[in-house]
Amino acid sequence: MAAAIASLTFSTLVSSPKPPSLSSPTSLFPPKTLLSTLSSSLLPLKLRPRPTPLRFSTAAASSKICAAISVGDKLPESTFSYFDDADELQTVTVSDLTKNKKAILFAVPGAFTPTCSQKHLPGFVEKAAELKSKGVDTIACISVNDAFVMKVWKKDLKIGDEVLLLSDGNGDFTKAIGCELDLSDMPVGLGVRSRRYALLAEDGVVKVLNLEEGGAFTFSGAEDLLKAL
Numbered sequence: 001m002a003a004a005i006a007s008l009t010f011s012t013l014v015s016s017p018k019p020p021s022l023s024s025p026t027s028l029f030p031p032k033t034l035l036s037t038l039s040s041s042l043l044p045l046k047l048r049p050r051p052t053p054l055r056f057s058t059a060a061a062s063s064k065i066c067a068a069i070s071v072g073d074k075l076p077e078s079t080f081s082y083f084d085d086a087d088e089l090q091t092v093t094v095s096d097l098t099k100n101k102k103a104i105l106f107a108v109p110g111a112f113t114p115t116c117s118q119k120h121l122p123g124f125v126e127k128a129a130e131l132k133s134k135g136v137d138t139i140a141c142i143s144v145n146d147a148f149v150m151k152v153w154k155k156d157l158k159i160g161d162e163v164l165l166l167s168d169g170n171g172d173f174t175k176a177i178g179c180e181l182d183l184s185d186m187p188v189g190l191g192v193r194s195r196r197y198a199l200l201a202e203d204g205v206v207k208v209l210n211l212e213e214g215g216a217f218t219f220s221g222a223e224d225l226l227k228a229l
Helices: 002-015 034-047 094-098 114-126 128-133 147-156 172-176 222-228
Strands: 079-083 089-093 102-108 138-143 164-167 180-183 191-194 197-202 205-211
Touching (some): 102 114, 114 128, 147 164, 205 222
Parallel strands (some): 138 164
Antiparallel strands (some): 079 089, 079 164
8 A cells, every 4th residue: 555655646746837937836945045034134235225435625735826818818808896085986897997008907805904004005005106107007006895994094004196996896707717715714703805916917908817725825925017018
């Protein structure tokens, strides 16, 4: 009897048209094998995003000095304001200052700031007569300050008509020539001002441009422009 059952079982396995499935009850391994367990445990590691490396800007530390304006360029048109000797508010354009003229335009980061008040502006006042003797028609100081501040600054330094103090209050001209200086992180609240520079223009075309790094004062003084004339 036992021999007959064994023979029948063997015959059934051999003659079956479909091989036994690994997922059927006759499978040698349960459905969740060691391989599938490892795969599912490793899958989240494969999909986990890689951390983004930290990047630090070096723009502030760059020594490259550049601006939108350069030697040979025509100065962009813009309007400045100032108070005249009669204490009347006036406006003047870049064309008014430079057309058919030899003009020196120099900019300071701010009225009443130490270097601007003690060195930069006084230097041009002192050398104004010498500069004009060399053919300069206009000498103007530009700052991103309002005209009221510029008027009081002029009075404080006892400046006459040697140098015209101009307000670029909204920074339109400063932005147009690419000379903005962002001092927003300064505790005194300066905001966006102008970089220090001195330029010589003939009939509105830039002939000399001495652009400082930020507010440094190294080669944009009156003596430097005298050497260039």
